[in-house]
Amino acid sequence: MPEFNPGNVLIYLYQLLGWWLGTLGIPAPIVVLIQLLVSIISVGAFALLLPIFTIWLERKVAGRFQDRLGPNRVGPYGLFQSFADVFKLLTKEDITPAGADKVVFNLAPMLTVLSVVTIWAVVPFASTMVGANINVGVLYIVAISGLGTISIMMGGWSSNNKFALLGAFRTAAQLVAYEVPMIIVLLVPVMLAGSMGVQDIVNAQGTAWFIVMAPVAGLIFFITSIAEIGRAPFDLLEAESEIVAGFHIEYTGMKFGMWMLGEFLHAFTICVLTAVLFLGGWQGPFAKEVPVLGIVYFLLKSFGMYFIVIWVRSTFPRIRIDHLHAFNWKVLVPVSLAAVVLTALVDKLVTTYLPGAGDVVRATALLAANVIGVLALLGIFRQGAHAERERLEGGRDASHGEAAHHDEPGEPGAAHASAH
Amino acid sequence: MNLSQIIFLVVGAVTIISAVLVVTLRNLVHSALWLIVTLFSVAVLFVLLEAGFMAVVQVVLYIGAIAILIIFAMMLTRRAMSDEASQTNGQWPASLLIAAAAFVSLAGLLNANAWPALPAADLSGTVRQLGLALVNLNAFVLPFEVASVLLIVALVGAIYVAGEKR
Incomplete structure (x- = not known):
């Protein structure tokens, strides 16, 4: 019988299960198989049940932001509201549109949930608890999120509805574009940790979290992640007021529920990834000695990030599609490239010329480099704004003079001039 | 098995x-x-x-x-x-011939040689080894740089094609 260790209680349960199955006379390979299956199902069930709580949390917090109470009728503090919603969705009629492509239509919501749940395979919950500690973990996360894009395009196309197809178009344009800076800044934690394994990245954040060493990269990762989940202010793919819900307009009942499940779970998953890659994951006081504490830190950081996601969602209005792309290609991509070059340069200089310096000096140098980079960026923005304002004011004076000469009704310049 | x-x-x-x-x-x-x-x-x-x-x-x-x-x-x-378009064009007999020839020669090649079984390699540090090989002068630095130049050319070309003509 395995020895009981209160600090590592989940691993103890895992070993206890193996020991108990062994006493039943089951051969060793099958015992390992059952142990692994139970672990996989536990992580999957945890991930799938989490939205029941996070949906309640989101509605409650968003309600407070909008000076409302949020759900407060079903159960204490409205805690069972999500259960009521699930039962409502389950009892609704399940409609497949007549012109829809049935197989693809039904496959798409499954694929979207699958693409999010499989990310949890590489998430380290504690120093001893990680599903699959593969050495290409970060690349795996990127690969799986591509499947989510495909599922949205499948749903949008197979609905045989022009608004759904428009949503799918926007998805392809937005998600593929925002993947570019996201993948570029993911190089920064990989470089700093010297490994693509997610657990190695968390281990490398013992002295300083990567958000301290690379705040610019962390911020860009967080912004692009919010764009990847398609939430306000980047919710152009479902934009209720323009294309009435986009890719999931034709979905009803629990199939619609699965889109929502996928979205809410993805929203929490990007918080988990931000916490793991930039906020130290399970790192914290005594987390190495008592792995259960690591789970607590991990969840605290993730829910902290989730609060910011809700905050962003209930604060900012939806941005226009040309602004969305200008912001991505003209700001995020160049800045992320600069952040990668800066991090590589400073990190290499510190480790080459100050070999015995240790992590504190390294973190300070990287933080200083980031601060200087941000100041330089703000200077560039300021100059750009000045140039733009001068161009606009010069143009207005010119049109003013022109309008005074012609004074044609209906000409934009004339209306403009008379307004001033 | x-x-x-x-x-x-x-x-x-x-x-x-x-x-x-x-x-x-x-x-x-x-x-x-x-x-x-x-x-x-x-x-x-x-x-x-x-x-x-x-x-x-x-x-x-x-x-x-x-x-x-x-x-x-x-x-x-x-x-x-739409599903109306024809799936083949006038070149299908020629492509059938070439595809069949390629298949036969590949199958013959696979059957003719006794392929040696590689010894089990240590795969723990694959990504690091790959990265080092790409910047090693004695390994793949030249193909790596040529591929980078090709990608830059493709990017510049894409921007030229998509950009405004002045």
């Missing part, structure tokens, strides 16, 4: 069947979706060869980028999504 051989046979069958469906189905979007299945099962074959990095890169590049691009291009092309 052990477990990994059974998995290999199943995955190989899925690869071949989905690849055949890609070229025989009349609906272009269905073809693209079956292409994703094919590419994904090739990634599984990489996993069976313990080439985890190649498997993940296969999914990132081929499914995450190329397949999405294909679907996007089809959605933007008028009438490409």
